[in-house]
Amino acid sequence: MALVTRAEGRMYLTPLVGFLLLFLGFPAIVNLIYSVSTVTFETLRSPVLSGFGNYVAVLNDREFWGSAWFSLRFGLLTALAECLIGLFLAIFLAPLLSKRPVLMAPLMLPLMVAPAMVGLMYRLVLHEFAGPVPYYLFEWFGDSPAFLDINNAFRTLVVVETLQWTPFAFLLFYMAYSAIPLDVREASSLDGASPLEIVRWIDLPLMKPTLVIAFFIRFIDGFRVFDNVYALTGSGAGGSTTSLSIYIYQAFFKEGAIGKAVAASVVLFLASFIVLHGLNRLAGRRKG
């Protein structure tokens, strides 16, 4: 006998469905309407339908493609760096952490800081006259690089993002690594496998699902980056550090081009949907 009847199930689900329709469905419909309308802040309640001009404007805008390229590079590089460093730390520190679990707390601290605060913190830390990093570089070497100039801004942003979010990847990998039964490693060791071979042929294959999930979570987070980049460099000299999120924000608020901003967000949504749907199908095929 079923614990919950079909009718009861529907009843229990109604509030959730209602909530989703109200808070996700309604804005989505408004977005779709705005994206094919001429609309300003003065006419938010009375947009005039005008066809697909906003989409054409977005797709012909070199800044849109520039920001998409920035987000893609940023997302891939930071996800890769965070996963590689996180994996190394998880395996390297595992013996220590199993004996001193309290050490996890300080390692997780960067995750507790809001990304915008991290941006502001590095703005101070890297300032030539107020920050400790340039101060010591001048003391020791007589010079300090310009961390936020046009040549280094991208690299600095990648490092800042990686420093903050590597603990996230590390946490996932450490949990996955700890979950591997010890007897598997012991058996392979008895068979004469070296520590590197154990990592290569035992640990990594067993951790693969976690590695893939962590990489995509970090890629999505890096791709949609806004706060720390905006606080640290804004959109950058000549728009050189404009991520897609910053592009949409600027089109909406700075230019007042609401239709264009919303059209860009719809394009982003469609691209994300296709990628996620593809991944989902891939995962389904692997299970099958």
Next chain:
Amino acid sequence: MKLNRTSFALVATLLAGTALPTFANATVTVLGWPGGSEETALRATVETYNKQASDADKVELLFFNREGFYDKLQADMAAGSSAFDVNLVATYSIGRYAPYMEPVDLGADAAKVFGESVLKTMQFDGRQYGVPTDLSLHFMYYRKDLIDALMKDDAAKKTYGEIAQKYLGKPLQPKDPDSWTWDDWAATALYFTKQVNSGSPVRYGTVLQMKNLLFNMMVFQSLPRSYGGDWMDKDGNVTVDSDAYRTGLELYKKLYDAGSSPKDSLSYEYAETNAAFASGQAATALQWNAAAADLTSTEKSPAVAEVTGIVAPPAGPDGRADHIHGLGLGLNKNAKNKEGAVRFLKWLATEDAALLYARSGGSPALSPDVVAKVAKERPDLVKLGEFASKYGYVMSGATSASALPVYELQAKEFTGYWSGQQSLEDALAHTKAGMQDLLKK
């Protein structure tokens, strides 16, 4: 059933308990400019006002963050927010916010306190939309000790002349900062640059604010203006591709490329510029007048406070020019307590309130008779009034609803040129095309 009734009664009592004090204390909520001297002065002024105001007129202050302030304000006002009765308004955003505000009559005495020209910084379509609380313009801050030493040293003067000839193609000699042209300033900046002159006592000759930020464009604007630059001519044609803008943009790039300004200048705005000048490692800085209090405070800037001189921005062929930017407070169309808000705004426009605001650290531009009463405590306000009346200007088209997007556009394109990502021709062509589009709206 009894339980339900009891619960209902309890909830009703709780609601009444929280709602009643709200009805009893209908206050005026004021959204001010966050951070800096403006917030400090407004807090002190409101404290005094609240001591004399009735309960219904008492003022509560509300502050966002400066980052994206105007965007958030626009979104709130467009949504018909009544979360505040009085809101901040700026000269360059009046056209943008006027549809969501109501004009306010400040009375005849306001003109005696501020002067007609300052009241105009808060007018749109001939109607008064706010009380002008702060006037912002730019000062040229310089190190008196360094300039004095340069003027007395013949060998240094010779080096100065050689550097001016090499970098600017002109045989210049050191001058008193109050009679500087932009070339004199540039030559001085180059002379005090370690990368150009290894004997310089400081690392940099100046601090340029070059971040892709609209406020930095306001600081830059006075350079091309003094060469006759304007956004539009009398017929409404965009003239940003003029020789005046070319000269200004090229001079900034020349100084940045020569190492006269910190390497990270492309990420510098107000705070970074203050920190650089206050460190004692820069000889000059074109910076907002609001920085005067900090840069001349022995507590906040011990390295430079006693040797910092202040003059108006240098001159070009058309004389000196100083970009005026007024901040003020006006009435939200959707205010819940309009009567109380108007009473507060009228009080804020009185002489007593303006003097209190000035003494509390604000920067109101006051008429000569009124500013004389605070001249001893706030000598910078005398300079503020003097520079505003002598050199103050507003670019043609700069109070339209598109003014802020124009500054944004210039910030993006000009920083693109300064950072070497595009040529001067491309930067000016993109700016002109964008401005034509924005200003015709």
